[in-house]
Amino acid sequence: MSAATCVLIIGYSFDDTHTAQYGNPGIGFDVFWHRLVLVLTGFAAALIIQVFPVPPSASRHICKSLSNALRTLSDHYALMLSYWNQPGSNVGLVSAKTSIEVDELLSSLEGSIALLRLEFSSSPFESQSLAQVNLLCQEMNWALARLLYLSVPLPVNLQDRLTHLIGIIDHRNIGDIMAVLSMAEQAFRTGNALPEILPTP
Numbered sequence: 679m680s681a682a683t684c685v686l687i688i689g690y691s692f693d694d695t696h697t698a699q700y701g702n703p704g705i706g707f708d709v710f711w712h713r714l715v716l717v718l719t720g721f722a723a724a725l726i727i728q729v730f731p732v733p734p735s736a737s738r739h740i741c742k743s744l745s746n747a748l749r750t751l752s753d754h755y756a757l758m759l760s761y762w763n764q765p766g767s768n769v770g771l772v773s774a775k776t777s778i779e780v781d782e783l784l785s786s787l788e789g790s791i792a793l794l795r796l797e798f799s800s801s802p803f804e805s806q807s808l809a810q811v812n813l814l815c816q817e818m819n820w821a822l823a824r825l826l827y828l829s830v831p832l833p834v835n836l837q838d839r840l841t842h843l844i845g846i847i848d849h850r851n852i853g854d855i856m857a858v859l860s861m862a863e864q865a866f867r868t869g870n871a872l873p874e875i876l877p878t879p
Contacts, residue, residue, distance in 0.1 A: 736790055737801035740808055743787055745866040747815050750780050751822065752859045758826045762847055763837050770830045777823035784816050802869055811866075853877075 754776050761769040791812060794805040829837060845851050854877035865872050 735801070736794055736797050737803065737808075740787055740790055740794065741801065741803060741866045741869070743783060744808070744811055744815065745863045747780055747783055747819075748859055748863040748866065750776065751815065751818055752856060752863070754780070754819070754822050755855065755859070758822060759847060759852060762829075762841070763834055770827055773823055773826045777819055780819045781816065784812055784819070787812055802871070803866075811862075 754773065757769060757773065757776070788809075791805055791808045794808065829840065832840070841847055858876055861872055861876065864870070
């Protein structure tokens, strides 16, 4: 900053004495004074912007909450896969607790999403799309909890038959589902658009 100030002082002083024109800032101290005021004004503006936080936004809060819910659903799905074909585990209790927590979070967002149409926001997500995502997350949460609740007490041979019928532990399906959940989570966290083509199991 000091080097730029020195160069500007020399340059403006040269212009003032060699090429006379309207609006020259002056020589020496006059140029330094104008430059100093400009720099201090810039520092003050930057300080004000850094000190005062960004005003809270309902849209940003809802997107972050949906992103956290999708992360929890990914963990819930991974929990179900890791305890598949392992009888005698208490994963049903953990799954029920996780499902209830996610359901409480998603249910608490319904009122905020309904009021979102009254907010002026620069978010790319409007109230209707967020309500649809919230409904899809609730359905995924219920489906995961129900599947885990019903499959844990099954005998191993019936779990194997279910595995072959629906391909629940097929690595390709698992990768596609986790990829879609991760991309949706990142889209809500950053506000970036999803890719035009997504893997579908």
